[in-house]
Amino acid sequence: MAEYTPKPEHKFTFGLWTVGSRGADPFGQPVRPTRSPAELVYLLGEVGAYGVNFHDNDLIPIDATPAEAEAIKKAFRKALQDTGLVVPMATTNLFSDPIFKDGAFTSNNPKVRAYALQKTMKAIDLGVEFGAKIYVFWGGREGTETDSSKSAVEAIKRMREALNFLCEYVIDQGYELKFALEAKPNEPRGDIYFPTTGHMLAFIETLDHPEMVGVNPEVAHEHMAGLNFMHGVAQAWEAGKLFHIDLNDQYPGRYDQDFRFGSRDIKAAFYLVKFLEDVGYQGPRHFDAHAYRTEDYEGVKEFARGCMRTYLILKEKAERFNQDPEIQALLAEINTTDETLSPYLGKYSRQSAEALKHIPFDRLNLGQKGLLYERLDQLTIDLLLGVR
Ligand code: GCO
Ligand code: MN
Ligand code: MN
Numbered sequence: 001m002a003e004y005t006p007k008p009e010h011k012f013t014f015g016l017w018t019v020g021s022r023g024a025d026p027f028g029q030p031v032r033p034t035r036s037p038a039e040l041v042y043l044l045g046e047v048g049a050y051g052v053n054f055h056d057n058d059l060i061p062i063d064a065t066p067a068e069a070e071a072i073k074k075a076f077r078k079a080l081q082d083t084g085l086v087v088p089m090a091t092t093n094l095f096s097d098p099i100f101k102d103g104a105f106t107s108n109n110p111k112v113r114a115y116a117l118q119k120t121m122k123a124i125d126l127g128v129e130f131g132a133k134i135y136v137f138w139g140g141r142e143g144t145e146t147d148s149s150k151s152a153v154e155a156i157k158r159m160r161e162a163l164n165f166l167c168e169y170v171i172d173q174g175y176e177l178k179f180a181l182e183a184k185p186n187e188p189r190g191d192i193y194f195p196t197t198g199h200m201l202a203f204i205e206t207l208d209h210p211e212m213v214g215v216n217p218e219v220a221h222e223h224m225a226g227l228n229f230m231h232g233v234a235q236a237w238e239a240g241k242l243f244h245i246d247l248n249d250q251y252p253g254r255y256d257q258d259f260r261f262g263s264r265d266i267k268a269a270f271y272l273v274k275f276l277e278d279v280g281y282q283g284p285r286h287f288d289a290h291a292y293r294t295e296d297y298e299g300v301k302e303f304a305r306g307c308m309r310t311y312l313i314l315k316e317k318a319e320r321f322n323q324d325p326e327i328q329a330l331l332a333e334i335n336t337t338d339e340t341l342s343p344y345l346g347k348y349s350r351q352s353a354e355a356l357k358h359i360p361f362d363r364l365n366l367g368q369k370g371l372l373y374e375r376l377d378q379l380t381i382d383l384l385l386g387v388r
Contacts, residue, residue, distance in 0.1 A: 004312040006048040012308045013051035013088055013284045016040050016058035018258075019300050021290035031293055032300070037072060038079035043297070045083030047304045051284060052085050053132075055093040056123035062097060073129075080130070088134060088284045089180075089244060090127025092120045095140035095188065105162035106142045106155040106193060117162060121169055128175050134244050134283070135170075136216050137163070138182040143189030155193050160206060167209040180216035180243040185225045187256045196225060197232040201239055214243030218288055219272070220250035220258060223265070230272045237279055245276070247307065248289035258289045260303050262310035270384055273311060274318035285311060321383060330376050 006012050020040050022030035035043070037059050044052055059076060060069045080087070094104035094116055102108065104116035127135060142159065144150055163179065170177050181204065185195035194200050197217040204213045215236045222229040236242040249264035250257045262269035276285070291303035321327055344356045382388040 004309045004316075006050070006308040006312070008050045008084075010050065010308070010312070011088070011282075011284045012049050012311070013053055013286045014044055014049055014304060014307075015286070015288060016052060016054040018288060018290050019043055019304055020058065023291070023293040023295070025293065028293070032295075032297060035297070036075065038075040041076065041079035041083055041085055043301065044304070045079075045085055047301050048308065049085065049304065051088045052080075053087065053089040053091070053136075053284075053286060054127075055091050056119070056126055057093040057096065059126065062093075077130075087127070087130040087132050089136055089286065090123065090130070090132035090134075091136040091138065092123040094119065095138075100141045102149070103139070103142045103155075105139065106150070106158045108150060113158065113162070117165060120162075120166060124166070124170065124175070124177065125173075128173075128177060133176060133178065134180050134216075135177050136180050136182055136244060138184065138216070139192060139194065140184070140188055142194075143186070143192035145190035147191075152193065156203070159193065160203070163213065164208045167207070167212050170212070171209070177212075178243050179213045181213065182216040182218060182221070182246065184218070184221040187224075196222060196227065197236055201236060201241060204241065214241035216244040216246055217242075218246035218248065219261070219268075220248045220256060220289075221246075223250040223252050223268075224254075224256065226252045229268060230275050233272065234275060237275075237281070242281060242283065244283055244286060245281075246286055246288035247272075247311070248287065260289055260291075260310070261287055261307040262314065263306070266314075266384060267380075269310065270314050270317060270380075273314035274321065277315055277318050278322070317383060320388075321380065324379070324383065324388070327376065327379050327383075330372055330379070334372060334376070 016037055020035060020037075022032045022034065024030040037054070041052055060072055064072070079085075094100050099112055099115060100107075103112070105113060107113050107116070124135060139159070142155065167179070170179075181194070181200045183194050183196050183200045184192050186192055194203060197215050200215050204210050204215070207213055217229065217233050217236060219229050222232050233242060233245065247261040248257075249259040249261055249269065251264055257264075287304070287307040289303070289307060291300040295303065344352050344359070379388065
């Protein structure tokens with residue numbers, strides 16, 4: 001039995017805001033004391049993570065003096081050196097400060113939009129200073145409670161303008177940085193623009209530098225919308241746009257739970273891990289989740305270890321699925337080939353279209369044939385439940 005020990009090659013990362021979450025919620029105060037960014041890096045080093053990500057203000061408080069900022073950066077840098085952790089991704093907090101109460105890049109107020117650009121440029125500089133290669137945009141406040149307040153079309157145009165501006169900034173600075181857009185349907189806004197990964201993928205193609213921009217899909221965000229997360233990830237992958245991924249778990253139809261990866265829907269988590277491993281996704285596996293509010297920092301470590309352990313267990317299960325003779329025999333039987341039909345199933349030609357119109361098909365027989373999926377699914381369940 002494998003040990004499920006996290007190693008650097010697994011690229012397991014956590015945000016400062018994840019293990020640093022103090023457990024506050026809309027109904028209750030923080031339950032855990034503040035830990036400094038450097039202390040959180042040591043915690044992540046202890047549990048075996050590969051990297052740490054941050055929002056500008058997770059590292060440097062929004063009203064820190066230059067001297068305070070330098071001291072924090074120094075301690076953080078030392079913690080990175082001591083632990084060997086890297087910073088693969090950085091992002092901007094464009095949602096906590098009251099100035100962003102009606103959005104940042106999509107705000108109706110040009111002063112707010114300009115400030116959001118300024119804050120993001122500085123945050124990009126900070127991320128790059130620590131080696132970030134991926135820059136995430138999560139528009140937590142880019143939305144509405146009342147649609148009488150804003151034009152939804154104008155909001156899209158403003159978002160495009162901001163991203164085009166920031167792509168040019170990155171190019172102009174000579175940074176080696178890619179953007180990853182993260183969709184979420186709601187929370188904290190009543191409705192957030194670009195609610196799913198699919199919306200983001202369509203939007204990216206309208207940007208001036210689509211090659212610099214991909215997506216950062218998050219399990220919880222697509223589950224909140226009742227969607228199949230892996231399908232969205234597959235579409236992003238197929239489009240060459242899976243730059244980053246946020247792993248956690250979530251019951252559909254509930255508040256934003258940010259549970260430990262794989263703690264809710266093991267089957268969905270399995271298909272996701274299997275997908276990422278089968279296609280050879282090389283990016284970070286970022287756990288954007290936090291420990292239950294019931295926990296102290298020992299519980300936070302259990303939470304972080306659990307995210308990585310579950311991923312590695314599911315990775316092993318995926319390998320077993322791929323090697324299981326009975327499962328593979330069923331798959332071979334399901335995925336039939338028929339050379340005589342290949343001329344019609346590829347690219348269109350007038351000739352093949354005309355010929356296809358005259359091919360006889362045994363429609364009734366094809367419709368009656370059972371497809372073996374019950375057996376296949378039960379074998380998958382047996383495997384996941386450890387009796388296979
Ligand atoms: C959320 C989001 C955030 C973002 C983060 C990085 O639901 O709050 O998932 O955690 O991922 O701001 O951009
Ligand atoms: Mn989230
Ligand atoms: Mn996220």
